[in-house]
Amino acid sequence: xxxxxxxxxxxxxxxxxxxxxxxxxxxxxxxxxxxxxxxxxxxxxxxxxxxxxxxxxxxxxxxxxxxxxxxxxxxxxxxxxxxxxxxxxxxxxxxxxxxxxxxxxxxxxxxxxxxxxxxxxxxxxxxxx
Amino acid sequence: xxxxxxxxxxxxxxxxxxxxxxxxxxxxxxxxxxxxxxxxxxxxxxxxxxxxxxxxxxxxxxxxxxxxxxxxxxxxxxxxxxxxxxxxxxxxxxxxxxxxxxxxxxxxxxxxxxxxxxxxxxxxxxxxxxxxxxxxxxxxxxxxxxxxxxxxxxxxxxxxxxxxxxxxxxxxxxxxxxxxxxxxxxxxxxxxxxxxxxxxxxxxxxxxxxxxxxxxxxxxxxxxxxxxxxxxxxxxxxxxxxxxxxxxxxxxxxxxxxxxxxxxxxxxxxxxxxxxxxxxxx
Numbered sequence: 001x002x003x004x005x006x007x008x009x010x011x012x013x014x015x016x017x018x019x020x021x022x023x024x025x026x027x028x029x030x031x032x033x034x035x036x037x038x039x040x041x042x043x044x045x046x047x048x049x050x051x052x053x054x055x056x057x058x059x060x061x062x063x064x065x066x067x068x069x070x071x072x073x074x075x076x077x078x079x080x081x082x083x084x085x086x087x088x089x090x091x092x093x094x095x096x097x098x099x100x101x102x103x104x105x106x107x108x109x110x111x112x113x114x115x116x117x118x119x120x121x122x123x124x125x126x127x128x129x
Numbered sequence: 130x131x132x133x134x135x136x137x138x139x140x141x142x143x144x145x146x147x148x149x150x151x152x153x154x155x156x157x158x159x160x161x162x163x164x165x166x167x168x169x170x171x172x173x174x175x176x177x178x179x180x181x182x183x184x185x186x187x188x189x190x191x192x193x194x195x196x197x198x199x200x201x202x203x204x205x206x207x208x209x210x211x212x213x214x215x216x217x218x219x220x221x222x223x224x225x226x227x228x229x230x231x232x233x234x235x236x237x238x239x240x241x242x243x244x245x246x247x248x249x250x251x252x253x254x255x256x257x258x259x260x261x262x263x264x265x266x267x268x269x270x271x272x273x274x275x276x277x278x279x280x281x282x283x284x285x286x287x288x289x290x291x292x293x294x295x296x297x298x299x300x301x302x303x304x305x306x307x308x309x310x311x312x313x314x315x316x317x318x319x320x321x322x323x324x325x326x327x328x329x330x331x332x333x334x335x336x337x338x339x340x341x342x343x344x345x346x347x348x349x350x351x352x353x354x355x356x357x358x359x360x361x362x363x364x365x366x367x368x369x370x371x372x373x374x375x376x377x378x379x380x381x382x383x384x385x386x387x388x389x390x391x392x393x394x395x396x397x398x399x400x401x402x403x404x405x406x407x408x409x410x411x
Contacts, residue, residue, distance in 0.1 A: 022255075022267065022288060023404045024247035026411075047401035049255075070403070075268060075394035101409035 022049050025126050029108045033099040037067060038115065041091045046084040048073050053087060053109075055095065068106035069095050072124030080122040087112065098127060179386065182359035185323070188276075193323050193357050195272035195281075203389045204286065205363050208267030210383025212339050212367065220366060223381045226341070230376040235344040242342035248410035251336050255398035257291045257312035260329065260338035260351050261367045264385065269393030272355070272363075281318055281325065286393035295327050302330050310347050312336050327353040338369075346373040354382075361387040 025031075039057035051071040058064045071077060074084065087093060097109040109123040186198040197203050210218045213226040231239060242249070252258060258266045269286025279298035285291045295318040302308075302315050310333040318327040329351045332338075338345055350370040357363055366382030369375060 022398050022402075023253040023408070024250060027246040027248035027408045028404060045401055048396045049398045049400065049402055050404070052401065052403065068403075073268065073394075073396060075396065100407055102407055104407070106407070 025108065028100060029098045029127065030101045031098055031127060034097070035099045035107055036094065036096045038092065038094045039067070041087055041089050041093055042066060044087060044089065046074055051077060053112075055093065065105055067095075069097055069109040069123075070107070071109050071112075072126070076124040080124050082121055086121065087114065092116065097123070097125070179361065182361035182387075185357045185359055192320055195274060195325065195355065195357055195363070198360075201389075202391055203387055204391070204393050205270040205272070205385045206388040207264055207270040207285075207385050208287070210265045210365075210385065211341055212261060212343070212369070212381030212383075213341065217383075218385070219383045220364075220381065223383075224379060229343065230379055232374060232376060235374045238344045239342060242337075242344075245410035247340070247342055248408035250340075250342065252288065252340070253402075253408060254405050255289045255402055256336050258285060258288045259312045259314060259332055259336045260349070261353070261365070261382075262336065262338050262340065263288075263291065263293065263313075264365045265340055265383065268396045269388070270385065271393075281327075287396050287398070289398050290396060295325075302328075305331075310334075314349075314351070321354075323356055325353075325355045327351075327355070329353070343369070344374050345369075345371050348373045361389075363387070 037055065037057045039055040041053055041055050043052075043054040045052040051074055052068055053071070054066055054068050056064050056066050074082075092115040094113040094115060095107075095109050096111045096113075097107045099107045108125055108127060110125045110127065111120055111122050113120040186194040188194060211223075213219075213224050213229060215221050215223050215225070229239075247253075252262065252266075263283060263285050264270060266285050267287045271282075271284045271286070273282045273284065274280075274297075275282065276297075279296065281295040281297060283293050283295065291313065293313040293316060295316040297318050300317060302317065308315060308331050310331050312333060312335065314329040315331040316327050316329040318325055320326070330349070332345065332347060332349045332351075334345065334347055337343070338349070338351075348371050352368040352370065354366045354368075355363065363385040364382070365385060366380060368378050368380045370378040
């Protein structure tokens with residue numbers, strides 16, 4: 001589970017159902033800082049106003065960092081094929097998203113791939129909306 | 130900034146106006162989807178083509194239904210649209226943002242809100258969506274008219290899951306002596322043909338009435354005009370009348386489209402709101 005942050009990853013063709021968030025995307029996330037991380041899911045908050053999941057990401061030195069990612073609300077994720085059991089604690093996933101402006105280890109997810117199956121689901125991100 | 134004088138001025142005319150005239154009219158032709166761009170804080174994205182729509186549903190007395198037809202499910206898919214800008218779902222009659230008749234102080238505050246990318250928007254803190262904000266809050270909107278109660282209820286599926294009541298019984302606005310300004314204000318309504326006209330005052334200053342961040346004071350007076358040109362289309366238009374914030378009233382609005390055959394899910398902004406602490410802005 002290696003940390004991979006791509007400075008210019010352009011992610012296209014996501015089957016997302018865009019949904020407005022209850023907040024300004026630009027005030028919280030930096031569209032110039034896309035991230036792509038792989039790790040094991042440690043916690044899932046299937047809640048409003050946003051679903052959050054947490055993932056342990058190991059960098060090349062072996063240090064493990066727990067990242068948090070925001071997705072859309074549960075009702076919006078339904079349109080992208082999600083259910084509350086799509087992703088489970090312990091699943092190894094790859095998340096593509098945008099890093100928070102405050103520099104913390106959290107971000108806004110655009111898509112999540114379940115590594116065991118290769119299934120990739122959009123996260124109904126409000127980026128660009 | 131109290132709305133005392135405004136309440137007194139508005140009340141007599143509203144009593145007369147609130148005598149509803151319920152008219153059965155021929156349904157209007159379907160509204161073509163607007164194209165182009167959206168408002169100041171809204172995205173600039175072309176609206177997708179709209180499918181053909183059934184006619185506007187009507188009550189037995191002929192006036193229009195703003196909610197589901199009997200036996201049907203569905204809700205208004207609110208979440209996009211703004212009060213300025215002419216494209217997307219916005220009305221072609223909207224002003225551009227630089228045409229809004231700001232006063233110097235309100236222009237400065239608006240510019241600051243834009244510069245900081247709305248990081249201080251109270252809505253992020255799950256504050257109620259007063260006025261037009263309710264019509265572009267995501268996760269659904271319903272409008273229920275209950276003739277027996279002489280009230281219209283406007284219910285938000287998103288935000289802090291708010292609702293507001295529109296009195297249709299001809300009552301005037303209260304005076305400021307017996308009314309504490311609120312997030313949702315005091316609304317009275319009447320029908321003008323196929324348009325529900327809602328007159329509202331009594332707002333506090335603790336919310337943004339539009340996502341774009343247009344300022345207001347307690348003198349805010351809104352005149353909302355809501356119609357349903359076809360089954361799948363709601364037309365929302367509001368006149369912003371706040372003589373302490375704008376040099377003259379101005380009007381804007383947008384369309385909202387119907388999501389059929391389902392109700393909206395439960396949504397409470399307060400449930401697990403982590404965003405407010407991370408708002409950095411620019």
